[in-house]
Amino acid sequence: MEPAVFANFVARESIPGSQLSEKPPHPRFRLPLVGDVLTTDFAKPCQRLAEQARELGPVFEQKLFGYPAVIVTGVEAIEEVNDESRWEKHVGHALMKLRPLAGDGLFTAYNSEPNWAKAHAVLAPAFTKSAMADYHAAITGTVRELTDLWSTTAEWIDVPAATNKLTFEIIARAGFSHSFGSLADSNSGSFVEAMVRELSYANRRTDVLPLFEKVFRRADHARHEADLAHAHAVVDDIIEARKHDSHRRYRDILDLMLDSADPETGERLDTVNIRNQILTFLIAGSETSANTIAFALHYLSTRPDIAAGVRAELDERWPTPEFPDIRYDDVAKLRSLRRVIDETLRLWPTGPGYFRRAKHDTTLCGRYRFAKKDWVLVLLLGAHRDPAWGHDADQFNPTDFCPTTFAACRPASTNPSAPAPALASVASSRTTKSPSPSRHFCTSSTWNPTRNMTSTCAKPSPSSPRVCAFEHVVDVVRRRSDRSPVEANLHQSV
Structure with missing residues (x-):
């Protein structure tokens, strides 16, 4: 969201x-x-x-x-x-x-609704270490599809739009063994686009002035109704197809919701709630990860010293120019990259x-x-900018998350009621950025007022040598920042 x-x-x-x-x-x-x-x-x-x-x-x-x-x-x-x-x-x-x-998905359920506790109990096994390891192949496979696409296209890339499509695909493939279409297919994103429009509609609704919406936003309301029906229909079809699949070879989160019961009550999730949980996963885990990737790439483009450290960490583990064979256990060892992501989330949660x-x-x-x-x-x-973080709390400084520094300030920033999909968001963000420095991009940042979100564009180089992508990002962003406040544009929607 x-x-x-x-x-x-x-x-x-x-x-x-x-x-x-x-x-x-x-x-x-x-x-x-x-x-x-x-x-x-x-x-x-x-x-x-x-x-x-x-x-x-x-x-x-x-x-x-x-x-x-x-x-x-x-x-x-x-x-x-x-x-x-x-x-x-x-x-x-x-x-x-x-x-x-x-509906009553984990993110939007009321505390008094029975499915709130029931879904927590049923979905808990989906976020164990072994379960997260099972999702890893789908995550890396989808990331590779995106980086291969970026390395062969000569057109400018809208990075947030691309990463939104990426993260929707990751969640769908890893969680529900479903694909909304190839990342290269420009016509495969109708569901993703409908979901993004639904989030935008929720953001901009003027419920405090209902007459305004009825009189001046009839077209938006009609689009909302159509997008809502489309999103529900697509997910309902996914559920029904799985129910009637006699082979059931997937054993993913969807199977878990269909086959498991609350260990305390013995009750199962109903079909409507399963649909709500799937949509919750897509809402809570897609744009969150996509925006984290975009913000992190921006910060790395403005800090070549930090980008060089990330590149060195990756080169040490994967010295060849091919797409790295990132294993699940490798992700936790990418300490520099983890600190970059943590610091990005601190500044722009x-x-x-x-x-x-x-x-x-x-x-x-x-x-x-x-x-x-x-x-x-x-x-x-x-x-996250509390003085507990130090005098430079507004600055991007991944060393804040070095063990000694973090232990010293120990600020509180945990939401104990965060929905489970947030756990998967961190994993996909870290894995997505792992192969990125092996690609060769030039980027620029522009503000798209029609979407009220970051519109960071990237243009791949015809070649893909083993050089840091961000060396080229830095030059372009610095040149353009003389004409417009790039970081202010990136943060306009917050």
């Missing part, structure tokens, strides 16, 4: 009956009725909230049109709201807008935050009282 999904998180959320022992600070220039509209950046809401956290502190309030939201960014405060004995997962309004697509709700009346930081079912937004975009 792209970061902009949190842009409207305050709509229709309130904190009824809250009696705070001390009101959290709020931005200046608050107005009656409309609240903090003068200090809210509606184009980059989460970036603005992260900036305000530095001024207002680790816990503060934003109010828009009468709807308050408490934002949490401080390390100690996050540790408190991650305490499962006092706080629990909350499906905030931003996630509720995905309910028509993913795949989701800028998550919601937590009080299980019972409680307090936060010993100052703010919350009633049962009151909620907060943990803003990871601010938490």
Whole structure:
């Protein structure tokens, strides 16, 4: 899910009956009725909230049109709201807008829904070490298909679009033994495009002004209905085909959901919930990994010293120019590459935050009282730039994740209710970038306002010698950065 999904998180959320022992600070220039509209950046809401956290502190309030939201960014405060004995997962309004697509899947299920606990129990074996190793061949095979395609094309490549298609394919092939089509086939992406449009529609819906949507966005709503029906139909067909497959040779996540029962209750997942889980995997694991790859490539293009270290690590393990034979156990040994990915996720987490709700009346930081079912937004975009990371917390510095450095700062940034597909996202991101430095690319970065996302274009060289791709990336990005703020463009949608 792209970061902009949190842009409207305050709509229709309130904190009824809250009696705070001390009101959290709020931005200046608050107005009656409309609240903090003068200090809210509606184009980059989460970036603005992260900036305000530095001024207002680790816990503060934003109010828009009468709807308050408490934002949490401080390390100690996050540790408190991650305490499962006092706080629990909350499906905030931003996630509720995905309910028509993913229903009671892990990402959007309410705590009270039976399938929430049932699906957790059924899907747990899908994320053991042995299961992750089983997915590895599908991941590397799909990555090789993409890099082979990039090495032979002479046209400019829209990197986020390509990596979105890549990650959808990885999840489909590894999890459900299904392919939406060859990565080289420009006509094979109707399902992927429908899913991306659905996410965009959820991001931009104006639920706080329903009349506006009915009057001015009829065409968007009609497209949404068509995309929703298409996505459901495609996944339903996948499930039905597997049910009627008498050979069942796959033994993947889909088989697990079809054949396994909750060990406590003995109940199985119903077909609609299986569809919701598949769509949840695709939502939670595709664009997240795709954007991580794009951001990491951008940072490596601007830091040739770090890119050289990654290249040296890969060359030491795979010195020949052929596509590397990456084994599952090799991935964990790529320490430099892992630090690059971890640092990319620190600066630009795949989701800028998550919601937590009080299980019972409680307090936060010993100052703010919350009633049962009151909620907060943990803003990871601010938490990951907390002073606990050091004076250069805004800078890309993978050494933050060297064992000694990380142990020293030990900031809190874990979401205990993160859906299981996030585990697979890290594996696919690391594997995807492993072969990349063996290719020869020139890139440029441009902003595509029609998609509200990064549009990073890359053009492969006719040759593919064993040189670092990023040496050429650096030259082009530096030249273009004189004319436009490349990094600002990359981060516009957050």
